[in-house]
Amino acid sequence: MSVSKVLGLGSAVVLITGCQSWQFRNIEKLPPTASIPAESEPGKVDVWYFDGITGETVDTLTSSDAYPDSPSDASELNQLQRLEDRTNSYGTLIRGFIEAPATGEYTFYVSGDDETQFWLSESQNPDGADQIATTGRATRIEDYDRYSSQTSPARYLEAGNQYYFEVLHKEGRYDDHFSIAWEGPGISRRVVSGAHLHSWAQRTPSAGQELTPKEAYEMGYRIGFFDAEQGLAFTPTYPVLDEDNDGLYDNWEVIHGLNPADPEDSNSDQDDDLLSALDEFWSATDPANADTDGDGIPDGYEFAYGLDPREPSDASTDLDGDGYSVLEEYLAGTDPNDPSDSPVQGPQYTAGFVGQYFNGTGFDEFLYAQKDQSIRFNWGSGSPSSEVPNSRFSIRWQGWFVPPHEDGTRSYQLTTRTDDGVRLFVNGELVIDQWKKQSATEYSAEFSVAANERAAITMEYYELLYDATATLTISDVQSGEQLDAASVIESLDLGTSPALSSLDDGITDIYKLHYGLPLVQSSANQVLNNEGITVLETYQSDLHPYTLETVSEPDAPTTSPTPTEPSASTVTLSWSAPGTRVDGSSIALSEISHYEINYGQSPDSLDQEARAEPDDTSYTLEGLAAGTWYFTIRVVDTDGLTSQPSETVEFLVQ
Incomplete structure (x- = not known):
């Protein structure tokens, strides 16, 4: 059966169609920016x-x-x-x-x-x-x-x-x-x-150009600060002292060894940092020092990549999210804006758990591993994919809990709901042990963790017959707030191969994740094949621990199978990017930070949240329990301004 509704969303339209998707045609009405930048930006x-x-x-x-x-x-x-x-x-x-x-x-x-x-x-x-x-x-x-x-x-x-x-x-x-x-x-x-x-900008500052009011104010500020710093008497005249009209304050030129009567020296580069004297003046950097802030990175390099050459702390910034700082990228000669160009590959973590899927109720035959943003699944009488049987299968989810609190120690509650068996481990300690046949049943356990420390979370689950359900929720005990798993759980990116071993047992974590092994439970001496070869020996020989097949690339990512038709617990949202703001001005795609999706089972309590990237036009929510769900979406720009949420849209999950 197909159901179709059209609802108003300001100047946009929301369309719900079919049994498993709903669509925003547009998301408009983002507030206008506080100011329209008129400056050209370097490096792009x-x-x-x-x-x-x-x-x-x-x-x-x-x-x-x-x-x-x-x-x-x-x-x-x-x-x-x-x-x-x-x-x-x-x-x-x-x-x-x-x-x-x-x-x-x-x-x-x-x-x-x-x-x-x-x-x-x-x-x-x-x-x-x-x-x-x-x-x-x-x-x-x-x-x-x-x-x-x-x-x-x-x-x-x-x-x-x-x-x-x-x-x-x-x-x-x-x-x-x-x-x-x-x-x-x-x-x-x-x-x-x-x-x-x-x-490109409509206008950029250059020698001989008349200053805009904003630039004139900035020039006055820089001159006043410079004169005070040098112990000079400030002369509040306008235009400022610039005999050769090269855009440089005469006193600044004298102090730094330039000639206030020579307009050409504004283009000079005394310290060979690829910044001209004019650039150094407007950047408030030292034209005779290639590294003004002493952070090990030349001023021109920092300027080109949008960093502050006067702020040493930004040398530790990771611009491309590859796990390496700008200083490390500069010293290695790699591109700090290209995550595929890294000095040496280190551990890279992404949101969510790694799920390991098995045939059999006791992790008997390893099938594949994949990234699962959260554990919220209701397969009914079905299964996770075409490779997993409808009955008698098991799954191990592993990830690291990253506490959201900033100081002290805090308690959190983990609640499982499964049909059938479940085991839950925190840092390798068994906190829930209900490995038995049962209808969908909840169990809870609490654990405490200090700020800036991580806790290993492992959930093991098996399905015997009939209905299959597996969920894990995480709550702050003090506030009662239910946390979004994708925001507090991380695990290794399956596309990387760092030489990291949490147990220091000679087997890398990425190998364990790819080939169905636990991270913080010893498995080096286990035998998972018919030939009597231990896990450690299979790792050292580049073999699969279950099948003993040769692994051409030992740490290569395992490809998860193509899923079967999505269950009724899957809802896909799609939309088109906004074109204008409230005031009618246009908004470029580069001005969008992300999309915020709020949803829940009550229109007055949309207590769950998902985030979509700025270039996304769709998002799939999985593992939704049966019942009526309500959704809104809004857009957030790079200045933190947020549009009004769309009209609340309801959808029945069966």
Whole structure:
């Protein structure tokens, strides 16, 4: 049976259809931002995509009604290259500023599929841009020599100056990619990286430009602070003292050994940190010290990656979430914005448990492992997947509880509800032992943990016959609040292979997770096969502990099977990204932080929450108990502003 409802959501529409999904057509009404930034940002460029435009030449893009003010999608790049296929029949526009590391002549090279053009101005003024290189037609990836038009004439660029550029790219069918490379003083031919890029803005500060009120205020603040720091008498005159009109305060130039009568020295780089004197002035860094804050990272490197060159603590920041700090990435020469480019792979944790699925009620035959965000399952008379039988199967879930409290010791309650048997361990200690045939029954246990300490949580479950249910809830004993498991449970990313062993028994945790073994219960001397070979021996021989099959990559992730048709306890939500705010101004995808989904079994108590990433347009909730559920969704921007929640929508889970 299919049910369809259409409900109002402000200017949006919510559609519920079918038995297991409901959909937000739009999420609008995000509050306007507190202020509209007018500054160019270093280290990146904005990219606009225009979908649904046929043809292979750039003129089909530029003649489109959507160009340039109505893109279909927007994103960012930290280099002038995109190699992965996106789709067919679309165009690309990139606008921004390029800054040369040294003064001299530069040659630019273009490759792409299909036609790709590179335009460059002699200044920051877009009106002065002209096309200096083009593929004309498709080329192979990073093939810059197929046509003579792919190579630009030499262009003279001055260090520290920003030059406006555009990349125009058109994709027709099949493969799509583009790359812009350059070579010049001290640079062999390479793709233009984020260290030399600045995002597009309507206006950026530069020498000789009249300051906006905001910039004038900032200039006055910097001059007053500088004069006080140097013991100089502050002169509250306007315009500020700048004899050569190079954008540098005369007293600042004198103190730092520059000439207030020489406009060219604003582009100098005394300490070779890739920041010009003008950059150093506005960054409040020392133009004679390549590492102003002494954190081991050059000022220019920090500036390029959006860090504060005056704040030493940000050297420990992990920009790409790969487990390595910016300082470690800088010293290793890896990209701090690329999680796949890490110095050495360390343990990486992601939200939720790792579930190990077995045939048999006593973990008899290991089938596969997968990441489960939470333990909230009601399979009815069915099973978790096509590889798991409907009866007589078992599962072990393992994860680490990360306490949300910030100091002291706090107690938490774990409550299981299973049909049939259950065992629950905390740090290897058995706290619930109900390994028996039973209808859905709840059991609880409490444990205490200090702030900043983790606790190993293991839940073992078996299903005998008929209905199959397994849930685990976690509550704060003091407040009574039920916690979202995905926010307090983490486990190793199955796609990594760190040499980490919680028991220090010679077997890595990732091997145990992939091949059905417990993390904090000794298994090294166990025999799980018919040949009498221990788990430790199978690990050392790169063998599967159950089947003794050769493991070509010992720590390679196990692929979970394709699930069977979703049970009635699965609900999928989908939506499209918001286009405007309350005041009618547009909102870019890059301004969205995340989506917040609240749900529960009472419209007045949506006490459960899920979070979707900014580029998500759907989210699946699993393990919902039978009954009526209520849902709302709202969008949160990068400034923390939150839209009003949508109208509450109900759905019957059977």
